[in-house]
Amino acid sequence: MRILVVEDEQKLAQALREGLEADHHAVTVAITGEDGFYLASAERFELLILDVMLPGRDGFEILTTLRQRGVTMPVLLLTARDAIDDRVRGLDSGADDYLVKPFAFPELLARIRALVRRGATEAATRLKLADLEMDVVRRAVTRSGEALELTVREFELLEYLLIHQGRVVSREMLARDLWKEARHTPLDNVIDVHVARLRRKVDERFEKKLVHTVRGVGFVVREGAE
Numbered sequence: 001m002r003i004l005v006v007e008d009e010q011k012l013a014q015a016l017r018e019g020l021e022a023d024h025h026a027v028t029v030a031i032t033g034e035d036g037f038y039l040a041s042a043e044r045f046e047l048l049i050l051d052v053m054l055p056g057r058d059g060f061e062i063l064t065t066l067r068q069r070g071v072t073m074p075v076l077l078l079t080a081r082d083a084i085d086d087r088v089r090g091l092d093s094g095a096d097d098y099l100v101k102p103f104a105f106p107e108l109l110a111r112i113r114a115l116v117r118r119g120a121t122e123a124a125t126r127l128k129l130a131d132l133e134m135d136v137v138r139r140a141v142t143r144s145g146e147a148l149e150l151t152v153r154e155f156e157l158l159e160y161l162l163i164h165q166g167r168v169v170s171r172e173m174l175a176r177d178l179w180k181e182a183r184h185t186p187l188d189n190v191i192d193v194h195v196a197r198l199r200r201k202v203d204e205r206f207e208k209k210l211v212h213t214v215r216g217v218g219f220v221v222r223e224g225a226e
Helices: 010-022 034-044 059-069 084-092 107-124 152-162 171-176 186-205
Strands: 002-006 026-029 046-050 073-079 095-099 125-128 133-134 139-142 210-213 218-222
Touching: 002 010, 002 133, 010 026, 010 107, 026 034, 046 059, 046 107, 059 073, 059 084, 073 107, 073 133, 073 218, 084 095, 084 139, 095 107, 107 125, 107 152, 125 152, 152 186, 171 186, 171 218, 186 210
Parallel strands: 002 026, 002 046, 046 073, 073 095
Antiparallel strands: 125 133, 133 139, 210 218
């Protein structure tokens, strides 16, 4: 499992890295709020362990912004604050759980296992970006409450893009993971046609555009301009 640890206390950050790697996880560490926010936005992780008190952006600001951008990975807050107001603020900002320092490492591992189980279940059944919602189990997609009629391939394509939301998906990735083929030029044309059809259904009747082309690279679903 890929875990991002954002912690400015370097001894604690190193201890977390060593302990989590011993538990067979791949760990990336950031020691400032800005670096942590960049990594959480640019790369795909399965869990974020986020300290509240950070230089630059604090943990609350990072968490709130990530949730506003549709990042759904589980987040465990680490805080030296034991005030109820701070714990409530963290949960209201989008945290899935929190630990107050100092904590026992076995408890951290137990909470991680619980978060990953819960996060995997939620990610497998429901995906969301802005007013676009997908129920994977019912295979239903709505935008602003309006049902979108998608073909099987369009549904699979949108699901893949939503899983990777905020990150560029290349044609190579789509060819490999959806079409189960090595990429070649005629397949690029097929992919482009399906994305164009999906874009019409998802975006054409709505002011806010969510499906974007990244010229020469691939596609991304996100809020914001091309």
